[in-house]
Amino acid sequence: ADASWGRSRAGLGRWFGATAAALADFDGVPPGVKKLLSEYESVPLERTRNFSIIAHVDHGKSTLADRMLELVGNIYKPGEAPGAAPPGSTKAAMAAAKAAESVANEQVLDSLKVERERGITVKAQTASLLYVPSGGDPDKPYLLNLIDTPGHVDFAYEVSRSLAACQGALLLVDCTQGVQAQTVANLSTARKSGLEIIPALTKIDLPNADPEPALEQIESVLRLPTDDVPWTSGKTGDGVTDALDAVVRRLGMPKGRPDAPTRALLFDSWYDEFRGVICVLQVVDGVLEKGDRVQTSHGDSQYVISELGLLTPGRHPVRRILAGQVGYVVTGMRDPREARVGDTVVVVQGAGATPAGEPPVGPLPGFEPSKPMVFASIFPVDTSDFDGLRVAVEKLALTDSSVTLVKENSSSLGFGFRCGFLGLLHMDVFHQRLADEFDMPVIATAPMVPYRIELEAGHSMPAGAAGTEAATPDEDGLITVERPDDFPDPNIIRRTFEPMVKASVIAPSEAYSSIMSLMQTHRGRSDEISYLDDGRVLMKYIMPWQEVVTNFFDKLKSATAGYATFDYEPAGYEASNVVKIDMLLNGAPVDSLSFVAHRSSAEVQGRRVAQRLRAVIRRQQFEVVIQAAFGKKIFARERIPPYRKDVLSRSGKTVGGGDLTRKRKLLEKQKKGK
Incomplete structure (x- = not known):
């Protein structure tokens, strides 16, 4: 036994020794990141490119981003981390190598628990990388700022915010599925932002890949040229170099002035428990340096930059961020409401400040704030825990600026918040993040869409019925109602208007009749029908938004055996009998x-x-x-019915000795409530 224990102890010693040696050689910073941090300041504005990756949900955006980060060395490829064990190594050495290799992941940019559980991107993420194009001068690398975006329609606001900081977009099309509904929607958003679009095929490694029909759809449906389309695979890494070469070749440099007073676009933020609000921004003009005193265009508070750096996607502090570059800033800001997405950050005191005697710089053109499409109330399970819920939702709303929050009081559930979301998945993810990140389960009411109401002449909403804003008519004389409890008396309602959406469905042609029947059931009317190819049809309908937010998508999947893709966009309001x-x-x-x-x-x-x-x-x-x-x-x-007391027994004995007349008399007395 002693000899056996000695051998085991020696084995453990060798394992711990190998592990310690491997981890000692591993400083945690991949070579591409080291190169970026040492050379980023020498990259001029004309060799800077800011771009997003956009696509339909599950078309391989995050996986392709992983391969891009591996190609430039921002993350290690499996088996290439320092200390990686060569073939034939001992189990101890292999275990140590595996520990050192843990930095290499799949979907590196999908950092939220809900993203990994659902396999979708919920929040846009940023990564800076140095890249030398094919045939280029190794001493003249390009600085690429990559933003990975969500694909689901409920997170379209994340896409629009990301595109505001970009000059172009890589539009991915899965060559096993072709153009889908949200491919068209994301392309429309990018075009409205005036971006250069680079179409690219993904998943070319799959056995059922069919690139030619996908190329035809890119040309016929998306109206994009197909003479320079990269063919890529996020799984194998094929074509990643072609995609990055296209970004360098076809996208323009950021429009900024390095010597002008500093202006930076704040396009994302999150809350750190110890450091406060961390802002992600693109420096448009000038330079941001550590120690600068900064202020937002729409705020009065001033803050001193205690740390700033680049995202690779990990945070790496640097001395300064130059014009055209994207990075993060830590200022010690504690109030999440001070970080307004779309705001402009200016330097009040520092190298990028406006010279004395000159007028202050104006704000950058922002982007339109999101408009909630679904409203639901949330309440803490324990009514005494409202303060905990308030802190949780305010911090979570900082990382998701498309959520609107209004405090409310329910007679049955106590204090809570009326929340506005962009869709049902958006609402579901918000609830899950409350539970995952803040351990805050909530009670949620049924979702409702905003209605607009025209009252009869001489009538007005009762004071406080829907809150000050909702009770005040807009320029059209209509009142917006976001809660069922705020609906006025039906006798004073003249007309009610409900929100409509233009729904796009791409499905197999054989499901045409099933979809038409489903749309009629949900009060939809046909707007446009076209065939993309021999096997797929594009159907566009105008339908009430309230019909969509129930279980419409589940019914659509059932009617098409799961092959339909669905997208929508707002289509105004129409009078309705609700x-x-x-x-x-x-x-x-x-x-x-x-x-x-x-x-x-x-x-x-x-x-x-x-x-x-x-x-x-x-x-x-x-x-x-x-x-x-x-x-x-x-x-x-x-x-x-209520529970009934057993009046036929007392102290375990039958009353009346089992006499039937006595039993009936007692039951009659109980029925009368006596």
């Missing part, structure tokens, strides 16, 4: 259970909710009556 349905428990309306529905389906939905409540509410010592009402009219009723 009504508010109140849910009553024992005659008292419950605000958090109320909802708005079209009159044609209101009764069916009200009965369904009443039946659902009957199934989930537990029996009580008293009777519970569930009712659905429109105005004062009750049209659905469910009853949950």
Whole structure:
């Protein structure tokens, strides 16, 4: 036994020794990052390129970004980290190498837990890299700032914010699927931003890859030239050099003035528990240096830069950030509301400050803030934990500026927040991030879209019914309502307008009739139908947004066996016959259970909710009556009977000795409540 223990101890010693040696040689900074940090200041503006990668969801954006970072040495390839064990090494050496190699990942830019669990990109991420194009001078590298963006339509605002800091975009098309609905939507967003578009094929390594039809769709559907399209694979790394060469060759340099007073566009931020708000920005004019005193164009507070640096995507402090470059800034800012996405950061005191006697520089052209499309209320599970919820949502909203927050009070659920989201997935991800990152489970109400209401002449919203802003008519004389509880009395409503969307569906041709039937069920009307090729059809419909935010997408997937892709864009408001349905428990309306529905389906939905409540509410010592009402009219009723006391036994013995007449008398008295 002693000899066995000695051998085991010796083995452990060799393992720990090999591990320590491998980790001692590994300083954690890949060679590409070291080169970037030592040479970035010498790269002139004309050799700087800022670009985004945009595509339909799951078309390989993040995987291709991984291969780009590996190509330039920003991250290690598997097996190439310092201390990597050669073939035939001992198990101890291989274990040590594996520990040192842990920096090499898949989807390096997808850092959130929810992104890795769902396999989607939720938040845009930035990485700077040095690249020498094919046949180029090794002493004249290009500085490329890469921004990986989400593909799902609910995170379109992340895309628009990223494009504001770019001069071009790499548009990926999966050659196994071709052009999809969100490919078209992201292309439209990039064109509105005036960017140069570089189409590229992805997943060319797959056995079912079919590049030729994909190229035809790029030309016919996207209206883009196909004479210079890189063919890439995020899995094998094929074509990555061609894609980066195209970025260098076809995109222009940032439009900035290195010698002008400093202006920087703040396009992202997040909150660090110890360092406060960390801002991501692009320096458009001038230079930012450590120690500069800065201020935003729309704020009065001034801050001193305690740290600034480049994102590779890890944070690496540097001395300064030059015009055209993208980096992060730490100023000790503690209030998340001070970091307004789209704001301009200027230097008040420092090398980039406006010279004395000259007028202050103006703000950069920003980009339009997002407009929420879905509203839902969230409340803490424990009503006494509202302060914890407030801190969590404010910090989370800092990393997702498309979320709007308004404090509210519910008679049944207490204090909470009315949140505005861009879609159902956006709302779901927000709730999951609250639980994952802040351990804050919440109670969420049913989603609702914003309605606009025209009141009868001489009437106005009751004070405080929908908050100050909602109760004030806009320039068209309409009132916006975002909560069912804010709907005015139906007797004073003249007209109600609901938001519409222009929905685009790309699906197999054989699913045409199923989709048409589904659209008619959800009050959609056909706008345009075209065939992309022999097997796929593009169908565009105008339909109510409220119909989309329920379970429409699930039904669409079922109708097309999962092959349909779906996208939408706002299409204004249209008059509609919608009504508010109140849910009553024992005659008292419950605000958090109320909802708005079209009159044609209101009764069916009200009965369904009443039946659902009957199934989930537990029996009580008293009777519970569930009712659905429109105005004062009750049209659905469910009853949950109370628990009954056993009046036929007392102290374990049968009352009346089993006499039937006595039993009936006792039961009759109980029925009368005596």
